[in-house]
Amino acid sequence: MPPQTVTVGIVGKTNVGKTTFFSAATLLDAKIENRPFVTIDPNIGIAYVRKKCAHVELGLQYCNPKNSICLGGYRFVPVKVYDVAGLIKGAHRGRGLGNKFMDDLRQADVLLHIVDMSGETDEEGNPVRPGYYDPLDEIESIEFEINEWFYGVIARDWDRFSRGLDTLSWDEVVSRIAKRVSGLSIKREHVVDALRETKLENTKPGSWKEEDLRLFSRKLRELAKPLIVVANKMDIPEAEDNYRRVINSLKDRKVVVPTSSLFELALRKAAKSGLIRYLPGDSYFEVVDESKLTTKQKLVLDRIREFMRKYGGTGVQRALDTAVFDVLRMIVVYPVENVSKLSDKDGNVLPDAYLVRQGTTAMELAEMVHTELAKGFIAAYIVNKNKRTGAEYKLSDGDVVKIVSATARG
Ligand SMILES: Nc1nc2c(ncn2[C@@H]2O[C@H](COP(=O)(O)OP(=O)(O)OP(=O)(O)O)[C@@H](O)[C@H]2O)c(=O)[nH]1
Ligand SMILES: [Mg+2]
Incomplete structure (x- = not known):
């Protein structure tokens, strides 16, 4: 996906x-x-974030963006905006x-x-x-x-929910909380960090006081919705x-x-x-x-x-x-299929710019491009660095990446 x-x-x-x-x-x-x-x-619409385009960084004359726009040498990558x-x-x-x-x-x-x-x-x-x-x-x-x-969203029905947690292992407690808040676009690591930073790790949520829940909710808001x-x-x-x-x-x-x-x-x-x-x-x-x-x-x-x-x-x-x-620490990377043309299989140069979190690995990128590509993952070739690496390689901003895969489509 x-x-x-x-x-x-x-x-x-x-x-x-x-x-x-x-x-x-x-x-x-x-x-x-x-x-x-x-x-x-x-109001819901699409805005763009702006980064120097990889085609400029690589000294190419042009690119053929498909999921984004290139203007004046800058790649504009879409984001959703809610007013x-x-x-x-x-x-x-x-x-x-x-x-x-x-x-x-x-x-x-x-x-x-x-x-x-x-x-x-x-x-x-x-x-x-x-x-x-x-x-x-x-x-x-x-x-x-x-x-x-x-806090209102987190606290809704918290008493009943938290009482059910007290007999579970800590790992399971974290999973249950993460599942409960997942509809707020909150990830498990946000929950883990919020619990650690509020010193509520390894405590029993069923016995938290209101101020504990407030503390946790506030930290979670800061981390998940900065x-x-x-x-x-x-x-x-x-x-x-x-x-x-x-x-x-x-x-x-x-x-x-x-x-x-x-x-x-x-x-x-x-x-x-x-x-x-x-x-x-x-x-x-x-x-x-x-x-x-x-x-x-x-x-x-x-x-x-x-x-x-x-x-x-x-x-x-x-x-x-x-x-x-800066705040979400996202980077822009460019998956390609054809290394010599830096293109997709139809010859479009640098067609896609993906906005991903810093720390995303080559394997995670392969999964985003196509699950099949990930299944047969052999290596990642980082074109701009002329470097062949493995699944664990952490992508850098501006990387142009060819996933070498046994089940590759191209
Ligand atoms: N001078 C100046 N006026 C602005 C600026 N931005 C918005 N305004 C004015 O502020 C008023 C309110 O603008 P809106 O964009 O409707 O404000 P809002 O926050 O969406 O308001 P609500 O939807 O009613 O809560 C309008 O008269 C705008 O023209 C700005 O940067 N400078
Ligand atoms: Mg308004």
């Missing part, structure tokens, strides 16, 4: 730009308005839309916590003057709501001071990426209509024909250009890349 598509969840207070971020990242039309609770049902309804303080007690809709995020592997860094929306998401609300408060209170949602803070609306002047203060106060505890979703959306739309040339993630864009721009368009583009110079881009692509490559 090909690797599972990575799922990115967009969460945050209501009216902070979640849907704007989503639209910019996916170029899908979705309702955006300056008032709370515009989004009710989730859900907004939260407010007290959501777990039923305020606003509550937090039950967060169940839509059960499949998320990583969360982008969109924060209004300008402070122009209050605790309830109502528009106020920029600088009025403290984004630090937003960061903490909304993460608390996310943790409460997660989040990064997306400091949005950085184009509003008041955001800058807030951003500095937030960075200072969070120190190294959280990853924070400054963005303007509004500017990214404007750029992608302008590129789509042919006004500019812009590759998502670049720190600049080019105007196709200055004479075709209205005065207003020129002014807007000048502002955006200045912003990008300051922050090295709009930040939207960087937020996605940071979440997937």
Whole structure:
């Protein structure tokens, strides 16, 4: 089975730009308005993470991507994105839309916590003057709501479930817990790590106190659904001071990426209509024909250009890349069938880019390509390193891999 598509969840207070971020990242039309609770049902779409393409690294002239896209020498690999309804303080007690809709995020592997860094929306998401609300408060209170949602899911019927565990071996206890939470896209190793880090290893879950379960649930959330803070609306002047203060106060505890979703959306739309040339993630864009721009368009583009110079881009692509490559520690590898052409059996050069976890072995990759290939596994040939290795070889980012197999299809 090909690797599972990575799922990115967009969460945050209501009216902070979640849907704007989503639209910019996916170029899908979705309702955006300056008032709370515009989004009710989730928006689901495909965005891309960006990596230098292997065809460039290998000095080839071109490639023929099939499961991904190659633009300007960069490989854009698809990820699934969910944009859900907004939260407010007290959501777990039923305020606003509550937090039950967060169940839509059960499949998320990583969360982008969109924060209004300008402070122009209050605790309830109502528009106020920029600088009025403290984004630090937003960061903490909304993460608390996310943790409460997660705890609610874990704690459902926990008493009955945990009592049944007390006579089992520890290994079996871990398996039962892992099975119970598997619907939240949580892996066994997440459970093992969370139990170890909370010192609940080898204890009896049936006798855990509420605070033990809370501790475990919180750690599990951090490991299985890590989040990064997306400091949005950085184009509003008041955001800058807030951003500095937030960075200072969070120190190294959280990853924070400054963005303007509004500017990214404007750029992608302008590129789509042919006004500019812009590759998502670049720190600049080019105007196709200055004479075709209205005065207003020129002014807007000048502002955006200045912003990008300051922050090295709009930040939207960087937020996605940071979440997937740095936080989830995914790498991109390219399985091929034909070593001399670096292609599939039809001659497509570097057709597939697989997003896999760091530490994935050659054998695991073989299984993803085709179970038959794995059954007859003989060796892996790492084309870019001109190296023949075995099943246990741990793949590196950018590896182009030919699986040599007795049952090979080609
Ligand atoms: N200046 C500025 N405004 C933004 C930015 N991102 C979003 N906005 C504005 O913020 C308002 C809310 O945007 P949405 O994307 O609908 O926010 P949301 O978080 O999805 O809101 P709900 O779905 O209602 O919870 C709109 O007026 C957007 O134009 C940004 O980066 N900069
Ligand atoms: Mg929305």
